[in-house]
Amino acid sequence: MSDFDAVMLSYDEPIADQLHARLQRVLGTRVKRLHGVQGMRRAYRLAAEVTDSEQFLLADGDFVIATEFDLGSVAPLAEGVAMRVWRARNPLNGLIYGYGGLKLIRRSALRQLGDAVDVLAALPGRAEFVADVAGTTRINQSPYHAWKAGFRECAMLARGSEYGMDDGEATERIKAWTDGAEGEYADSATAGAREGVAFAAEAAHFPHLFDQLNDPAWLFSRFTAGHAEQAVAG
Template identity: 35%
Template sequence: MANTVRISDLDFVFISYREPNADENYADLLNIVPWAKRVHGVRGFDNAHKAAAEKSETDFFISIDGDNRIDPAFLLQTLDWTKTNPKAVHRWRAKNSINGLIYGNGGIVGWPKNTCLEMKTHENAEDEQAKIDFCWTVPHENLHNVYSTTMINHTPEQAFIAGYREGVKMSLDKGKKVKPEEFMQTIQPFNLRTLLTWMSVGADADNGKWAILGARCGCYMATLDSNYDVTLVSDLEFMSNKFSRMMMDIESDMQSYGNSLRQRLGLPVADLDAEQSRFYKFCQTPHRNKGVQDRE
């Protein structure tokens, strides 16, 4: 592999499953990256990313989630392999369309093709930690810059599932469940702040309350239901069926889960209305990009 490579010389693969806004997001991507390929409908995160790797004709490729819209400025960047590990997954941050959070969730990902093909995660995992996310068993470079927006509020179901999955994952310690009495002392400060934002902010956004409810429900199940299997968040078909089966009154359920989390975990979950959510997001320090390979 050469020491440098232009982003515009890499293959891009759009990975979609059942995102309701996937087609319009792919059309937007093609306007920016006309050579972008697509993998659609492959069940399982590991399987879908391996299918993307098979489509790539470059040794390092870029994956774009079905609910993600990229910043054209990303195409102007050049990667220098003396700055980061060329065999590691490169994950850039994204801005969340509901709560304004900026972190790796839903962002652009750069994959060494061989690393992707050889990994065993999620549905193919041999290690318990690997069933939840890529980051625990696959080498990662978590990078500072933001080059996309994760658009996860097209429908109530999409918003709920996005919130639920992060509610579960942010309630774990290195992919493992945490005892309720140890929760506040065990969860990493960044993850705790991120979790609380998911569970409190976004009433001003379309379907934002569904994401808030999903996050509260996910945190509750992961922490307060001893029989809950946290690996189920990796099965999007299961998650969709779960949403369809749930009989929800969004306002009363938000209150019910919020009260349980406050009382049983000591979490300062806030019931912010639309105006308060807008104020919270307005007061956040604006993100400033640095070098494309600067780490978090």
């Protein structure tokens, strides 16, 4: 029996049910689930209230855990560390980094969550990024989900990483997102990435606009305004 609880946060991902079942199967334990909570900051704070352990695993609704992930080998967070992030593979552009990755996080840190566009960057304490790959971030479940992933991530990268990533690394990742990709709904992800960079340039003069990146209704409205045919098809 693991000392860690596990929680999945899902919103509207089409295959979240299957990914939740897979998560339980691979981890060998019950995975609690919060679904459809409005507002990312609120969802993360609520996650702290459903877990029974101070440190718990947190997965997004599009995370495909690797079958070889070994829960028994997971060490507790060291003092002063609020969160550990395992890397995830992006199935469209081949990037492997913390985006969409599995997390081990402190309940007490989530209860003190501050304000940041990249919500978990506002945790009190250090974030620890490890080299191990824990799975794949299945962003391309529909045209909208692929677009949203590219839009949000590239808007935040173009704005400037809140985790202290250097500009050169951010530029390389933006290039990988915007240069084009392969796979189902790859064109939607690329379009979203390019539009996200443009949005960041627009919002640079009005920083409060970046808060819209965490508003599901605004994101869907932005997508449908520019991609009406895909919105109907997806």
